[in-house]
Amino acid sequence: MINAIEIMNKSPLLADVNITLGYRIMDSCSDVSTALRATADFTQWTGCYTRSNTYGPPVMAVIGAYFSEISIAIARQLTLKMIPQISYSSTAVILSDKNRFPAFMRTIPNDEHQIAAMVSLLSTYGWNWVGVVTTDGNYGQSALDHFVSQASEKGICVAFKSILPQSVTNGDVCSAIMQTARTICKNPKVQVIVSFAKPTHMMYLYQELKNQTLGAGQKMETMRRVWLASDNWSFSSHVKGNITLEDIGHIMGFTFKSGDLSSFNDYLSRLEAAGPDYIRNNKFLQEFYMHLNSSTYSGETELVSKAVNRLREHTHAGTILSVEMAVSAIAQAVVLKALWMKEFKFRKNSYKFDSNGDINLGYDVTMWRSDGGNIYVHNVVAEYHPHSNNFTHTDHSSTQQLQDLKQIISKCSNSCVPGQFKKTAEGQHTCCYECINCTANYYSNNTDMDQCLSCDIDTEWSPDGSSSCIPKALLYFSWQDGFAVVLLTFSALGILLALLVSALFLHQRDTPVVKAAGGPLSQVMLFSLVISDISAMLFVGRPNSFQCKARQALFGISFTLCVSCILVKTLQILLAFQVDPEMQEVLRRLYQPYIIVSICVAVQAATCLCWLLLKSPFNYVIRHPTTLLEDCHEGSYLAFGENEGCIYRTEE
Template sequence: MDSGCGVGVFYLCLVTTLTWGILECSSYTRPLMATKEGDIIIGGIFPIHESVNFTNSIDGRPSPRTCSRYNVARMLQALMLIEAVETINNSTLLGNLTLGYRILDSCSDVTTAVYVTQRFLDVNRTVCQDVWTAEDRTHRTSTDWQPVDVIIGGYHSEISIAVARQLSIHEIPQISYGSTTGLLSDKSRFPAFMRTVPEDRYQAHAIVDILVRYGWNWVGLVTTDGDYGRYIAQRFRERAKEKGVCIAFSTVLPDILDDRDLKTVVNETIANIERDDRIGVIVSFAKPYHMMYVMHALTPNATGRTWLASDNWATSAPGVLQNSPLTLEEIGTVIGVTLKSSISASFNRYLESLTADHANNNTILRQYLWWLQTKGQSTAQPGLGEELKKKVYPYAIFSVGMAVKAIASAVKDLCADRSYKGGKHFQPWMLKNALRNAAFQWEPNGHPYAFDERGDLNTGYDLILWRQNGQEVDMGDIVAKYSIESGNFTFMDGGDTLIANLNVTSRCSASCPPGTRKIIPKDKEVCCFECEDCTENKFTNATNMETCLECAEGHWSGTRSQECREIEEVFFGWEKPFAIVLVSFSALGIVLTLVVLVLFLARWNTPVVRSSVGPVSLLLLLSLLGSFSSTVLFVGRPTDAQCQARQVLFGLSFTLCISCVLAKSLKIVLAFRINPSQSLAKLFQPYLIIAACVSVQVVICAVWLTQSAPRPRRWDNQNGKVILLCQEGSIKADGTENFLYFGLMLGYIGALSLLGFAIAFQNRILPDCYNEARFITFGLLIYLICWVVFGPIYAHAEAGEDQPAVEMMVILFSAYGLLGTLFLPKCYVMLFRREANTKEAFLRVIREHNFRASLDQAAPEISLTSHSSELSLSMHSSSSQACLVGPAGETEARNGGPSSVMQLVHVAPPPPNTPVISETRCDVVVVKNRKKKDLIRCNTVH
């Protein structure tokens, strides 16, 4: 540096010369460069500028290519190489050997990169002396320049591919810190290429895994035309298809900077986003300057989306959002996938100590310092290092630093037994082989790294989230790390929740929840589907399953089920509260029946018992015991014996009960309505009638048990239960139950009940002490109502575990009805009205009934026969027969006229040994009623 020129003036003059001066041998702007001599020279290719301005000349002469858009972050990457080399030289790793470097600016342009690479290779040409010191320009010639031994760079895959083709000719090893395309893994075409980053196939896997994790299966795809864009887009499509992720649209942005179609394709991309509001996520593998055009063209209907950025532009927020009319919040959310990052305390100290002296032989840094001066900022300001640390790409610290460490480790292994001082040097292919076998670490005693057989270093990825920080965008928020070996994300504290809370939806169709299956129409994408409920005994336990799974044997599921449940067998068991209640009523009925039975036996010779046809009443009580007992068989697990016994026991016992009631009704008719002298009365045999009625039911039950006996049956319902019930009949072809014999049994009992009801109803107006017909009417009426209601309900009701309780209740109601109407009044008289349970009381009731019946006659004269009345109650055959007969004589009974005489006649002469209860004289009394009619009342005297 000339001492006679001020530092600021020198910087200004030098940068102006470097920027606008044209080399004599080409049309390229003199590139920025940083150099340092050493025993091993490392070449560096860094995209310090992001683009090249080029205009084709009219006359065909070479037009100048001017680098534009200086990138401070890329400049810092070049400083990372410088700092790493100095760190190695200051250590004892290489002994007396030192590393040197020559770093050139590729301007993010393939043609420019090829040009600067040629300068590394073409040692016979004059190397630009303008960038060296005055001493270098005076003493050095082209033959003095030591060729590079290894090259670090470039960053973009297209540049690395072009450079690798040049270097492969000379077998000069190349280590990229950012090129990720899988094409460079082909060692047949790029034998000398290596990289400290994984290839794009893994990045495509990581991005698809993010989409799958958050259910984003309907996405847009944007990429830049070129080797990198085509390769990673193809890998992404393949992986997305495997994982069920669909691409709603795909656009390829042309890579030619002055392509007039670029704006058209950008507008097409925006239109695709606007057209489908189901697209909430766009995956982009485009270059930063392409994304800048896209972000500038966003319309209100295209904002608010989530952008998944590849490593190509995930750390280029300043360039992408440069001069954008929209803020990051308006654009949406940017989630970036970057290469593995790290921090370096030594590089931070280097930036903090950075001064103008570091710009010696470094026009890359010198231009940045000049740019600061043009803004009026001092290059010696204390905060310069802090400002630069904010612009550092964390991934570059790791990838650039690992490249230098790999070279140092390979040189150490290669030079362990040799001395390369004094002009001796190894061949490039020897260093390439040493690099392939080298093992190196980022930190002392840290995880060892090595290149694989394809020259790749599979270090993994970081997932970052862009955040607005004042006027700048913070890209250092790492929310997760991706491991290539395991293929899984490890989220930082709250990282997973942070992304999930973005509430991003990007699906063609809503997910099919568990319990449904996914149906994909033939004419639609796999992501556009319909959901169908799983049928019974099938289930799905995850979202978007395409097939409903069958339930295992012994398990069951309903419609739209998420799991199968073990089938539960249910029946009307003893543990159910309602069963306990009904059984309690059954036991109470049995006890009451036994009490009545004992009471009847204890009062056997009393008029109440004898007038109730005692033996028939005992038989009736026994039948009620059978009816009450049959209800107990309706509780518990159904078995063959139980199903058959309960219906047969009920049928026969209740038939016996109704037969006894029918016999009692017929007995009353004979006693009060029919002349005992008639042949019909003589043929009446109650026990034969009872036996005949029961015999018919025995035949019905026997045929029933023979043809289609009741059997236990399993009834499936919709609650995962199997109901165990007794099948009362055979099953028809349509699956319904045939109740023929069950209906015959109940119908026969019903027919007997109707007959008994009709007879009893006709004889309900009898002496109170003989008024069983009234109670029989009530008892049979209760029975008929219960079974009329029960029949249709039972026949049409669906099977249920409480179905036996219905029949059980009907039987109890019927039995209690007969027990209560036929026996409880008599028990009440025997226990609490003993004065009414005497022969005298019975005779008095009969006489009163006779006179009431006489008063109801239309004729004014009533004769009861015989001048000398004598009423005889015959108890023969335990049956009272006191009959009223028609008039035998007529008299007048008006105002002293002839008197009407009421005569009581013995209709049925008692047997010789039958005692005469009493003699009664009847005095006729004529009275006037309210309707002024003459009524006759008989005052009886015992």
């Protein structure tokens, strides 16, 4: 804060107009009451500068506080006199309500964006069974409510909610932490815990977890979890106490965007070079000096160096950027409206408070790592972009670190594999379910499906527990079928024999034997046999409309032609052996070979034509549970019977 103010005072923005920013820094001691007394102190004389100049010029703006609970309390006081307040760390959503806090602004995003980032991360890794640890203040309750709301929309269930007293001096805090530790130990399936608590709470919680784990005779590895740390404690390495990071598990923190720290590091270097004389005039460094002096016998110069190094360790880059941005905004502002609505320059970039008084730059995602006993909390592995709600990895190493986390499972129930669906019992969390196999003709093609999908029963089927539908096998009288091969072989032989006999008869057509066999009628009969054998081929292969209509009609007409020729032969024989003159004369008059053949064929053709015109055969599919049988439907079985009857009557 001091460094940022000194930089702005030396900048051309203020130096050219001979304006100097003064400051009065007051420590809230992380306590609301202390912060309220301090706020009342400087607001009492703000606006009554003419009565007394003991305190100097009136306060024009306030930067802070760190914790949301404190910012909410003092914002109510500052709103009465419309004194601008800019926080560099308070993220409670309620502070974005301009009807209640019109004078409040901040250089960071509110918790809705942080919670959205957390929920997105949980969803990405498939962690849908999580615990939440928070405090009972405005910040903790608001964060809990928003997290539960956003998590439920993504199908993430909260296994337990542990609400700790906000003040660590509260007498109930110890029992609350003990109960929280017991809850965590009793929920081994909850491998991911989201925490909005304060650093001190987390330090006590980790210690209690260790005590209960060892007290139960369990190994330390059983307390390992993935901890999603809010900006409240994501860079507070001291929370681990005397417990190793390996025992705690993985800590992923969400921190504010960091920037260039060169100016702050230069400032610390100047402090270190100034030595003990300068530190006596800096109350904040004196606190470090006093703590170090009570635990070491080093010289004053060495104590100053240690105090400065301790500052380097415990000051987060994101906080520094937010503080510097707040100071820069105030330096460029004249009145509240200008501060809120107009853009301001900071490090060659333009920034602007939105309608809620926030500046949303996104978050850095850190993963704590241990190296040689030292904890590195500023290990940035990804960046969260709130406008697109996605993450980008910083480098290949960070990608690998995040990929390793996918091995961790935090679910109430194991995932239902494809072929199953989730069945949740009444009153249970939606994340706790039983996996049931899909029934026949139903399937699920993804994990954790809420219901099975139906197959198209006309063309598909599936057995129990199937992950996909199986096309029904299409069956018909195939050319490769054994019976079809035999049928076609005999048909081919019949055609060949008929053609050979026809050729022989044609060659010997003038001989008495051929003439006695019927002459031209023999050729007609042989032709009809060839057509009948050819029609047999229409019964083989995948049926189509033409085949279904042609095969019965062609066979019926050709076979009728053959039988009518045989009828003529029969009449010829009867005529030859008839001894009764009168009967012989009748038979001789009736014996008109070509007329008889034509009439028989015409009757059969007329029958087939009526059949085809009125209700012709068609191809159709008979659907069985696992197969499709494609066949020809005769259309009208009455017409089919009439067709066959004509052949029978001809034979008679």
